[in-house]
Amino acid sequence: MSSTTASATPLPTDAKAPAAAAVRKPVNPRSTKRRRTLAxxxxxxxxxxxxxxxxxxPLVRNIVMSFQDYSPSTFFTGEAPFNGLDNWNNVFSDxxxxxxxxxxxxxxxxxxxxxxxxxxxxxxxxxxxxPLNGILRSLILLPWLVxxxxxxxxxxxxxxxxxxxxNSFLDTVGxxxxxxxxxxTSMALISVILVNIWIGIPFNMVILYGGLQEVPKExxxxxxxxxxxxxxxxxxxxxxxxxxxxxVVLVLGFMSTVKILDLVLALTDGGPADSTQTLxxxxxxxxxVQMDFGAGAVVGNILILISAVFxxxxxxxxxxxxx
Amino acid sequence: MATTTQIPAAPAPAxxxxxxxxxxxxxxxxxxxxxMLFPLYWMINTALQPDASLVDxxxxxxxxxxxxxxxxxxxxxxxxxxxxxxxxxxxxICLVISAPAAYGxxxxxxxxxxxxxFGTLITQMVPGIVxxxxxxxxxxxxxxxxxxxxxxxxxxxxxxxxxxxxxxxFMVSIPREVIEAAEVxxxxxxxxxxxxxxxxxxxxxxxxGLFSFLYAWSDFMFALTLNTTDDVKPITLGIYQYIxxxxxxxxxxxAASVLSAVPAAVLLVLSQKYIAxxxxxxxxx
Numbered sequence: 001m002s003s004t005t006a007s008a009t010p011l012p013t014d015a016k017a018p019a020a021a022a023v024r025k026p027v028n029p030r031s032t033k034r035r036r037t038l039a040x041x042x043x044x045x046x047x048x049x050x051x052x053x054x055x056x057x058p059l060v061r062n063i064v065m066s067f068q069d070y071s072p073s074t075f076f077t078g079e080a081p082f083n084g085l086d087n088w089n090n091v092f093s094d095x096x097x098x099x100x101x102x103x104x105x106x107x108x109x110x111x112x113x114x115x116x117x118x119x120x121x122x123x124x125x126x127x128x129x130x131p132l133n134g135i136l137r138s139l140i141l142l143p144w145l146v147x148x149x150x151x152x153x154x155x156x157x158x159x160x161x162x163x164x165x166x167n168s169f170l171d172t173v174g175x176x177x178x179x180x181x182x183x184x185t186s187m188a189l190i191s192v193i194l195v196n197i198w199i200g201i202p203f204n205m206v207i208l209y210g211g212l213q214e215v216p217k218e219x220x221x222x223x224x225x226x227x228x229x230x231x232x233x234x235x236x237x238x239x240x241x242x243x244x245x246x247x248v249v250l251v252l253g254f255m256s257t258v259k260i261l262d263l264v265l266a267l268t269d270g271g272p273a274d275s276t277q278t279l280x281x282x283x284x285x286x287x288x289v290q291m292d293f294g295a296g297a298v299v300g301n302i303l304i305l306i307s308a309v310f311x312x313x314x315x316x317x318x319x320x321x322x323x
Numbered sequence: 324m325a326t327t328t329q330i331p332a333a334p335a336p337a338x339x340x341x342x343x344x345x346x347x348x349x350x351x352x353x354x355x356x357x358x359m360l361f362p363l364y365w366m367i368n369t370a371l372q373p374d375a376s377l378v379d380x381x382x383x384x385x386x387x388x389x390x391x392x393x394x395x396x397x398x399x400x401x402x403x404x405x406x407x408x409x410x411x412x413x414x415x416i417c418l419v420i421s422a423p424a425a426y427g428x429x430x431x432x433x434x435x436x437x438x439x440x441f442g443t444l445i446t447q448m449v450p451g452i453v454x455x456x457x458x459x460x461x462x463x464x465x466x467x468x469x470x471x472x473x474x475x476x477x478x479x480x481x482x483x484x485x486x487x488x489x490x491x492x493f494m495v496s497i498p499r500e501v502i503e504a505a506e507v508x509x510x511x512x513x514x515x516x517x518x519x520x521x522x523x524x525x526x527x528x529x530x531x532g533l534f535s536f537l538y539a540w541s542d543f544m545f546a547l548t549l550n551t552t553d554d555v556k557p558i559t560l561g562i563y564q565y566i567x568x569x570x571x572x573x574x575x576x577x578a579a580s581v582l583s584a585v586p587a588a589v590l591l592v593l594s595q596k597y598i599a600x601x602x603x604x605x606x607x608x
Contacts, residue, residue, distance in 0.1 A: 039512060040431045047424030047487060048439060054480040055446040058457035065457065075463050122355065130348035136356050138595045142363060145587035145598075147541035149559045150580045153566055154366045157573055165365060201359065203602060210603045259450035262543045266563060283452045288548055293456060300453040307448045 059304065065297035072291040080294070087294040096274060096282065097299065104278040107193055108257045114197035115253060116246075119204025124234070126205070127212050137209070144202035152266025155195045156182065159267075185275040188268050192276050196263060204249055211245030212238070251314050258310075259303060279303045363584065370395075370577035391574030392582075399579045402561035405471075406540055406583070409557055412475035413539035414532050417482040422528065425490035426520050430502065440491065446484045454480065455548040462549055469554045477545040482535025489534075489604045493527035494520065530597045530604065533590060540586055558583045 069083040091097050126137050143151065158166050159181035171177030181191040215238055223233040239246075261280040264270060270277040270285065277285070279299055287296025370391045371384035428436050458477060459468070467473030497520060505515040521528065546560040556564075562579050591598060 037433065040427060040433055043423040043427035043431070043516070044433070044436075044439065046420045047483065050420050050480070050483060051442065051446055054454065054458070054477070054483075055449050057461070058454040059449065061457035061461070062453050065460070075460070125348070125352070125355075128345075128348050130345040130352065132349050132352065136349075136352040138591065138599070139356055140359050141591060141598065141602075142588065143359060144602075145537060145591055146363065146584045147543065147559050147587075149541075149543040149563055150583050151362065153562060153576065154362050154580055156566070157369065157577065158362060158365060198359070198362070206599060206602045255448055259452065261452055262559075265543075265547075280450065280452050283450075283456065284548075287452075287456050287459070293460065296456050300450065300456050303450045304453060307450065311445070311448055 062297045062300050062304070065293055066301050068294050068297075070291065070293035074291075074293070083294070087292075087298045091286075091295050091298045096277065099274060100277045100279050100282040100299075101302075103189060103276065104258060104280075106189060107196070107260070107278055108254060110190075110193040111196040111200060111257045112250060112253050114193070115200030115204045116250065118197065119201050119249075120208050122201065122205045123208035123212055126209055137205075140205065141202045143199055148199065148262040149266045151199060152195065152263045155191075155198075156267050159191055182268055183272055185273050188272060188276045192264060192267050195267060196257065196260065199263070200253060200257075204253065207249050207252075208242070208245060211242050214245075215241045247314070247317065251310070254310060255307065258306060279306075366577050366580050366584070369573055370581045372574060388574070391578035394572075394575045395578035395582060398565065398575065399558060399561050399582065402556050402558045403582060405555060406557040406559070409471060409474050409478060409555070410536050410539040412471065413478035413482065414535045416475055416479040417486055417535040418528065418532055420479070421483050421486035421531065422490060422521065422524075423516065425487050426494050426516055426524075428487070429491045429494035430497070430499070440488075443484045443487050451481075451544050452548075455544055458545075459548055467549075469550050469552050471555055474545060474549055474555055474557075475539075477549055478539035478542050479535065481538035481542060482531070485538075486531035486535055489531050489601065490524060490527045492604065493524055497523055526597070526600070527604075529594070530601045533594060533597050534601045537587065537590065 065080075066087055067082050067084065068080040069086065070080050074080045122140070126133060158164050161167060161178065161180045161183055164181070166181065167177040167179060169177070170179070180187060182188050219237050219241070220233050223237045224230075228236070259280045260278060261284055264276055264278060264281050265284070268276045270281045279302065283296045283299040283303065285296075286299060287293045368382070368384055371387050371389070373386055373388035373390070427433065428440055454477075462468045462473055465473075467476075501519065501523070502515055505519045506512075510518065540557075541559065542557070543559040543563065546555075546557045547563070550556065550560070558579070562576065562583060565576050565579060
């Protein structure tokens, strides 16, 4: 390959062309460049194709499906005629949708509040120097690593009204130990939220701890010298510095909470009497239990819409901060 | 506790009474850990109790009884192997697809790269159940329902965006000169990638592989939705169906749960730093 090739390309990064190409007969610079670009795309193309198939296609397909009439036999006959807005009307007129939407909001807000507050408190705690700090900090990660469906099943055992350890513990310490944690419509959602808080604490803690490490110590020391109390220093110095990390934690927490499925299925299967049904489980119920993929797609699209609104909001906030 | 002097801590001005407070923090930390890990402890405890279904399961297993484990292995052993095979397959697919892409996006300056990186971040916001919804009907048409390969592909999708973002942020910092030097020496693009870039990115590859393993191992949703028969049944699905059928037999259910949690525990012990790096790395953007 002649040196003219390199000078012909606008990219300053032009690497010496690979030896394999040098064997070929000289070609004009333009087509060499095109060939190099093509070869470079070869590295990226498989990932783009994969993501198009496994994320892009489902997004589009889901929108189409929400206007189609699926029945249990559709997958044998291959026929799912278009039915206009029928699925949408059915889903919206069914009271279950509103209930699931409301419960999704409660679940998401409750989980995030609990995970974040406790995670932040622990992160602050672990910034102190004390023996065994590192070991304790990494062992707290364990609940986050165990498959969620397994955590759900373990908690289901702990929550059991008659034979669970939670109620027998409450009994022992003199509190009423007969709470139907998962079997009453008033308690089930709270119980599911509690378990999700437990699952989310390690993740929040690790990221916030990382963020706290980046906050310069001099600042809080200066504030302390100026006579600010520890709480005041934390609120006025540390928290503002931590804001970008807090945004990230809350966004990632929101994304993983709003679509939750595993945990609810393992704990309650959405019951009792739909009291723990969320948009995620409702999508599953519609599609894979009732085999009405059209209705499932409608709820799924709304779930996407909620995520998208949130994503736009997040990007806005981010952009404003960048200025 | 009088052992405080051993701590090789930075020389603190108030070294006289500080150590005592530090051990106080350790005690508090242990208490937090005890509360956080209690459910996992209880899982092990229940798995070892002979009468796990009774009200008063002792706080420690008195007569240790492995019958729960025996029946769990009999009933769930195959599912554990299925999980292992599917997770390893997913890791392989994930790395083969995302490592070159991460390299290309980090080093090639191609037009459209930024859009692809942005798209990668967006994919992490697509709810899994929506993917399963559409994938199921596509899988029916393609004959991929109830197949190992189909599940591996679906599970790989859990790790690919994360792996690309993670490895890309690492590969950006590989100096251009190193890559150019390799190409001057006559290495082709692919050889440069395999013999120079990959070894240099070892840590990020391990982290990405570790996380895609954990994602695939923990996957329940694709296992549940993309399988209609018992041909391909990972352990997560196995346990879920197990409690349906064996509600009374908590010993076996918990033993199976313990077995399914073992990889997480082992990985945590073996690769703490990669796990911490992965959790924070995923949050970079």
